[in-house]
Amino acid sequence: MIGTGYVGLVTGTCFAESGNQVTCLDIDEEKVAGLNDGVIPIYEPGLTELVKRNHAAGRLKFTTHPDGAIPDAKCVFIGVGTPQGDDGRANLSALFGCVETIASRIKEDAIVVIKSTVPVGTNRKVAAKLKELTGRDVDVASNPEFLKEGAAVDDFTKPDRVVVGTVRDEVTEVLHELYRPFLRTERPFLSMGWESAEMTKYVANCLLATKISFINEMANLCERVGADVNSVRRGIGHDQRIGFSFLFPGVGYGGSCFPKDVRALMAVAEDTGMTSRILAAVDEVNDAQKTVLFEKVKAQLGEKLSGKTIGVWGLAFKPRTDDIREAPALVLIDSLLKAGATVQVHDPVAEANVKAIYGDKLIYGEHHYDAARDADLLCICTEWNEFRNPDFDYLKHAMAAPVILDGRNLFDPAEMAERGFTYEGIGLSANG
Ligand SMILES: NC(=O)c1ccc[n+]([C@@H]2O[C@H](COP(=O)([O-])OP(=O)(O)OC[C@H]3O[C@@H](n4cnc5c(N)ncnc54)[C@H](O)[C@@H]3O)[C@@H](O)[C@H]2O)c1
């Protein structure tokens, strides 16, 4: 397994847990040294125990030396990052770097499996590159990953489906065998061509991102017309063609996947001479949604925020992760700091990652009540469970003014009014 990030470490560990011998290779020496000492570099529920158990059992190894990982492998998975490049396209330099590393070491009948999210056409290019470097046809398979951060182990071990793109049935069969332990509850193993597998990953993420931007736009409209988006959600969700999932309005989607994958698919379309107007709108609506809380802050406190103290609950792009990549909270924090506010923050696990960027520009509360203490206003950016049931009396007295702007709709506006708070969510209305 090349790459020990969210995808590589979870995949490698889960394959070890199902009895395979797995060696994880990464260029980050500190990360690998830590993993060999039982230090897990990311916060992901359930992962630490699994890594430690399989490492202790000798089924899971970590190395920075390609020779210690590749020559014996039957399958070489690539799970390195494919971040957004300057032009919006996926940057494949790490991935093709791996291809070079693999080519000189891979054994004759091994399969190279691309797990990273890659633009359509990449598997074909990797196969051509391997042929150029090795002088023979190396088996290449696309195996996109659909896990969500914060639920990664569960998603990997109980997938809704496994998708593989191959050009040879024998390769499909090896991968089916590998995934069989995770497909015991009749979950489908779907085999298709390279391009379809690559496209499946982007289409899944882009449809989910589209749902979020759609409901965010509708929530903003609800707010203007006095409707309540939660009532509307109930009104539409029971229609089985619509459903309830991924229709929670908020401060925009973040993370390392949706923003970059929407832009990467737009670039794929552009390369064919087509403009994806829907994806352009999804991206634009999301960027705008990340500014909604700041607009609400200004509506409450005015344009200039010097002398004002703002509390922020939640920094991670979603709960149960320490990942802050493209997190909406950071967009808000940047605007607050620029307007001169003193910003007090709290996140149950992502604070260290934020501190590494902002240092002493922010005040870090040990407890979420600390971030609200003496604040003129409190913003909620991530729906951590521990924020859902605060002691409202305590909070009201701890704050300089009882004003909450909730980017995740945790509370009921009518109840909040009764508790004596000025409270606004995203598309909520006291009219119900
Ligand atoms: N994070 C997710 O939830 C998720 C889910 C599904 C798919 N994906 C996709 O999976 C891929 C990986 O994402 P991630 O979030 O795990 O990334 P990540 O940034 O967390 O981890 C990538 C790892 O690869 C290592 N690396 C980079 N170049 C290397 C090289 N040449 N050799 C060995 N190691 C190298 C890095 O040191 C790092 O540890 C991306 O394409 C992403 O779009 C991510």
Ligand SMILES: O=c1ccn([C@@H]2O[C@H](COP(=O)(O)OP(=O)(O)O[C@H]3O[C@H](CO)[C@@H](O)[C@H](O)[C@H]3O)[C@@H](O)[C@H]2O)c(=O)[nH]1
């Ligand atoms: O109704 C919703 C659902 C999600 N979000 C936001 O959307 C973002 C992404 O959330 P989620 O999808 O849960 O997290 P990721 O870990 O980014 O997972 C997505 O991206 C991964 C990487 O490609 C895929 O593998 C997963 O299937 C896909 O869900 C977060 O900022 C959420 O707050 C909303 O605003 N409203």
